[in-house]
Amino acid sequence: MFKSSERKPFQQDSVTYQGSSSSHLQYPHRLNFYDKPPLFDVAIEEFETCALDRLRVLAEIESSAARNRTWEESTLAVRTQCDKHLVMKPNSSKYDDLDEQRRKDHLSHFVLRLAFCRSEDLRRRYVKAESTLFRMRYEDDAHADREAFLNSRDFNCLPVPADEKAKYHTELSSLYFAPSKNEAERKAAFEREKYFKVKWTRVPDLVEKRRVFLNRGWAYVPSQEQSSIIFQEFESRLEKALEMTARLLPRLDEDTRLIPILNNLSQGFIAGSSSDWMGENGDNANGEELKAEMIDDMSKRHFPMCMKTLHDRLQRDNHLKHFGRLQYGLFLKVLGLSVEEAIVFWRKSFSRITDDKFNKEYRYNIRHTYGLEGKRANYPAKNCLQVMAPGAQEYGCPYKTYNPDNLQSALLSTYSHLGLKAADLPDIMQLVGAHSYHTACTRVFEVTHGSCGVKKGDGLNGEHVTHPNQYAAHSRELYKAAAGGGSSEDMVVVTS
Amino acid sequence: MDALSPEAMLTFYRRLYPFKSVYGWLNHDHMPTRLWTHREFAFTLAGDVYVRYKSYNNSDELKADVCKLNPSRFEIGPVYSARPRDKKTLRTLTPMQRELVFDIDMTDYDEIRTCCADANICKKCWKWISAAVKVLDQAIREQYGYEQLLWVYSGRRGIHLWISDAEALELTDQQRKAVVGWMNVVYPAVEGTKRPNIRTSTRSLPPPLAAAREILLPYFSDIVLEEQDCFGSEEGYEKLLDFIPDKKIADALKKKWSADPHKPSSSKWIDLKNEVKALEKHQRPPLMAAMEDIVLHYTYPRIDAEVSKHRNHLLKAPFCVHPKTGRVCVPVDPRGIDSFDPEKVPTIAQLLGELDALIPVDGQENQPESDVQRTSLAPYVELLDKYSTSLMDLKRRQKQDPDVLSW
Numbered sequence: 061m062f063k064s065s066e067r068k069p070f071q072q073d074s075v076t077y078q079g080s081s082s083s084h085l086q087y088p089h090r091l092n093f094y095d096k097p098p099l100f101d102v103a104i105e106e107f108e109t110c111a112l113d114r115l116r117v118l119a120e121i122e123s124s125a126a127r128n129r130t131w132e133e134s135t136l137a138v139r140t141q142c143d144k145h146l147v148m149k150p151n152s153s154k155y156d157d158l159d160e161q162r163r164k165d166h167l168s169h170f171v172l173r174l175a176f177c178r179s180e181d182l183r184r185r186y187v188k189a190e191s192t193l194f195r196m197r198y199e200d201d202a203h204a205d206r207e208a209f210l211n212s213r214d215f216n217c218l219p220v221p222a223d224e225k226a227k228y229h230t231e232l233s234s235l236y237f238a239p240s241k242n243e244a245e246r247k248a249a250f251e252r253e254k255y256f257k258v259k260w261t262r263v264p265d266l267v268e269k270r271r272v273f274l275n276r277g278w279a280y281v282p283s284q285e286q287s288s289i290i291f292q293e294f295e296s297r298l299e300k301a302l303e304m305t306a307r308l309l310p311r312l313d314e315d316t317r318l319i320p321i322l323n324n325l326s327q328g329f330i331a332g333s334s335s336d337w338m339g340e341n342g343d344n345a346n347g348e349e350l351k352a353e354m355i356d357d358m359s360k361r362h363f364p365m366c367m368k369t370l371h372d373r374l375q376r377d378n379h380l381k382h383f384g385r386l387q388y389g390l391f392l393k394v395l396g397l398s399v400e401e402a403i404v405f406w407r408k409s410f411s412r413i414t415d416d417k418f419n420k421e422y423r424y425n426i427r428h429t430y431g432l433e434g435k436r437a438n439y440p441a442k443n444c445l446q447v448m449a450p451g452a453q454e455y456g457c458p459y460k461t462y463n464p465d466n467l468q469s470a471l472l473s474t475y476s477h478l479g480l481k482a483a484d485l486p487d488i489m490q491l492v493g494a495h496s497y498h499t500a501c502t503r504v505f506e507v508t509h510g511s512c513g514v515k516k517g518d519g520l521n522g523e524h525v526t527h528p529n530q531y532a533a534h535s536r537e538l539y540k541a542a543a544g545g546g547s548s549e550d551m552v553v554v555t556s
Numbered sequence: 557m558d559a560l561s562p563e564a565m566l567t568f569y570r571r572l573y574p575f576k577s578v579y580g581w582l583n584h585d586h587m588p589t590r591l592w593t594h595r596e597f598a599f600t601l602a603g604d605v606y607v608r609y610k611s612y613n614n615s616d617e618l619k620a621d622v623c624k625l626n627p628s629r630f631e632i633g634p635v636y637s638a639r640p641r642d643k644k645t646l647r648t649l650t651p652m653q654r655e656l657v658f659d660i661d662m663t664d665y666d667e668i669r670t671c672c673a674d675a676n677i678c679k680k681c682w683k684w685i686s687a688a689v690k691v692l693d694q695a696i697r698e699q700y701g702y703e704q705l706l707w708v709y710s711g712r713r714g715i716h717l718w719i720s721d722a723e724a725l726e727l728t729d730q731q732r733k734a735v736v737g738w739m740n741v742v743y744p745a746v747e748g749t750k751r752p753n754i755r756t757s758t759r760s761l762p763p764p765l766a767a768a769r770e771i772l773l774p775y776f777s778d779i780v781l782e783e784q785d786c787f788g789s790e791e792g793y794e795k796l797l798d799f800i801p802d803k804k805i806a807d808a809l810k811k812k813w814s815a816d817p818h819k820p821s822s823s824k825w826i827d828l829k830n831e832v833k834a835l836e837k838h839q840r841p842p843l844m845a846a847m848e849d850i851v852l853h854y855t856y857p858r859i860d861a862e863v864s865k866h867r868n869h870l871l872k873a874p875f876c877v878h879p880k881t882g883r884v885c886v887p888v889d890p891r892g893i894d895s896f897d898p899e900k901v902p903t904i905a906q907l908l909g910e911l912d913a914l915i916p917v918d919g920q921e922n923q924p925e926s927d928v929q930r931t932s933l934a935p936y937v938e939l940l941d942k943y944s945t946s947l948m949d950l951k952r953r954q955k956q957d958p959d960v961l962s963w
Binding site for chain 2: 231234235260261265267268269270271273274275276277278
């Protein structure tokens with residue numbers, strides 16, 4: 061079919077594939093200011109999955125901020141997440157499908173814009189997370205790539221011509237900050253530096269600190285400060301775009317396919333970072349997989365009363381009613397039990413029914429809890445307030461629902477091997493009597509973890525219990541620390 | 557007639573207050589725009605009753621309301637997203653535009669002035685305000701490029717600045733905060749000292765302050781060294797010694813001056829200069845920097861930061877009467893600031909006396925405009941009129957030829 065003379069030599073193209081010839085790509089740059097929305101057709105599946113991936117990255121950014129990590133640590137953590145879910149390779153990498161990655165990035169950004177424009181709070185958090193992501197990518201970028209990106213887009217920064225720079229030489233040089241202390245070096249660096257003029261309103265922080273030369277409303281900014289202008293520009297554009305999107309959202313002409321997905325996404329964001337307990341399946345503090353067999357052991361040591369009761373009841377009756385399954389199932393999910401292990405666990409616990417019946421009636425619901433069926437909602441585990449909500453007596457918070465005598469005997473039987481003595485009970489019962497169930501639970505935590513160095517009044521890192529998973533996670537951490545990093549399952553329980 | 561009685565105020569509002577001029581200045585146009593109709597006014601009534609969120613459709617409505625309620629003073633707020641008087645029916649009311657304002661008050665200079673204290677003011681301490689006006693006026697014009705500036709005497713011991721440039725009106729709170737930070741020199745002091753925190757690693761003054769220093773040096777010798785004699789007392793020169801980074805020199809001067817504590821400031825300053833000259837050349841820079849800092853600390857404008865930072869701040873309207881002094885808050889021409897004498901500003905008593913003495917001209921009975929022209933308030937009203945005309949012209953021109961470089 062082909063004449064060999066007409067065929068181009070095979071090797072020729074790959075030579076020119078270095079950095080700058082990214083022009084053949086639809087997305088020539090890794091960085092994106094998201095000025096234009098994606099204008100291609102997208103399948104609903106892809107719509108959702110790429111948004112979820114981006115959401116994971118943004119959630120990681122938020123949680124890094126919440127944990128006050130340093131910039132380097134955060135960047136590292138986010139990069140790992142990105143490599144897993146939202147990989148974005150620079151132009152120099154030859155083997156990746158750059159267009160495909162960038163397309164996904166572009167698409168997911170705009171899907172999340174739709175999901176998070178609805179309320180002031182969501183908008184603010186989204187803008188913050190996106191700006192941080194942009195900044196991380198910007199700093200990560202190779203110098204040449206960054207220059208190309210900056211040149212591609214008009215940022216309204218007027219370069220300062222040489223004669224103007226000479227005219228204001230004294231003023232500009234007096235403000236120039238160079239890393240070296242040597243005066244001569246500083247002067248040389250100053251001469252090399254390129255300056256830009258922007259309207260001062262775009263760099264208010266620099267003006268406030270008097271770090272730029274101001275003339276007739278124009279700020280003379282050295283190129284080293286250019287990045288802060290870029291970031292601010294990104295942030296303000298995104299804010300404005302989100303406000304506009306929020307206003308236009310009611311006009312979304314759609315057929316009830318997208319709205320549930322969007323709601324689901326924003327739920328994930330809300331539930332996720334208000335408590336850190338939205339760990340990924342399989343991602344837990346120990347770094348080990350949580351197996352079904354481990355649950356029983358853990359329940360003896362690390363579970364708060366509510367979850368322990370549920371577990372015990374499950375083992376005793378080989379059954380739990382719906383709400384109990386929901387409460388306990390979500391707790392286990394956030395604890396770090398993967399969906400496969402969960403199915404194993406529940407199958408073993410429901411030992412008296414047949415495989416068939418289990419698969420028909422319970423398996424679907426377990427998967428639903430993990431967001432793998434139906435509307436794919438990633439339900440957060442219930443916090444203490446939700447657990448305490450009025451309902452049947454078998455689930456909910458034992459400190460609230462049990463009568464005092466039963467509560468006392470239950471506490472003793474559950475926790476005496478961890479050091480809870482009858483002498484501690486009056487304290488706890490007093491708190492229960494005062495309806496201060498959180499504090500009662502916290503007190504129990506303090507007593508049972510005395511061997512790990514928790515004293516009265518310490519609480520859980522200074523706080524009260526507000527979430528069963530919080531209790532469990534702290535408990536595991538403490539044991540891990542006390543064991544010097546060894547597996548908490550090997551811990552010998554010390555009675556105080 | 558008692559100067560500040562309600563009857564006096566009412567007469568003042570009926571016959572003298574230039575509502576149309578103030579309207580022109582705020583509205584930038586003859587026909588009412590949102591700059592007026594969505595503008596908040598707040599009245600201070602008798603018994604310290606404070607009424608907010610008043611708004612009007614035109615200047616006549618404002619005049620009618622003022623004459624009806626006879627406030628002791630009223631203040632101007634921002635332009636909101638809707639008419640402030642509809643506040644109760646609205647969900648949110650956000651400030652959209654507002655002039656950039658500065659407030660310089662003599663109380664901020666209390667720690668360094670010696671001629672008066674508290675609420676008093678005289679021609680001598682007013683000089684600080686003149687210095688501040690000069691520095692601020694030049695700085696704003698040169699560095700920000702704003703040109704529509706209105707300086708208004710605050711009636712007792714300070715001065716306000718209203719900047720009406722289009723860009724200034726649109727500034728957000730964050731940007732205003734930036735301007736305040738850039739302007740605030742005296743207060744954010746370096747840790748552990750009283751020296752203003754103005755230098756970066758390079759030790760020389762940033763450009764705006766270098767320019768300011770040039771203006772302020774003559775004022776320093778005039779006010780601080782001569783008239784106020786700030787270092788004349790022991791307390792005064794102790795404060796000065798605080799600024800000197802070199803302990804040896806500070807101690808030497810302290811010894812010298814404690815022997816003759818009331819030596820005039822000018823010669824004490826010469827003593828300091830001599831000590832510095834006696835040093836080696838390479839040792840001088842930190843002390844010369846300290847001397848610059850001293851000049852700035854004692855003369856640089858001290859603004860009230862809170863006034864400028866927020867768009868929704870309410871500031872007293874020009875031409876109101878100050879209740880304690882009876883003086884009218886008149887606009888001031890910055891070019892003539894040195895000759896401005898706060899004690900010569902017209903008071904309400906004086907103006908009403910002039911009105912009484914007016915012989916009615918035939919055919920012009922009780923016309924407010926002509927009344928004003930025949931009192932000593934006239935030149936001030938004219939100043940405001942000229943200014944608001946220029947604002948209106950500017951706006952008309954901009955509509956025809958929109959500003960290209962407006963990002």
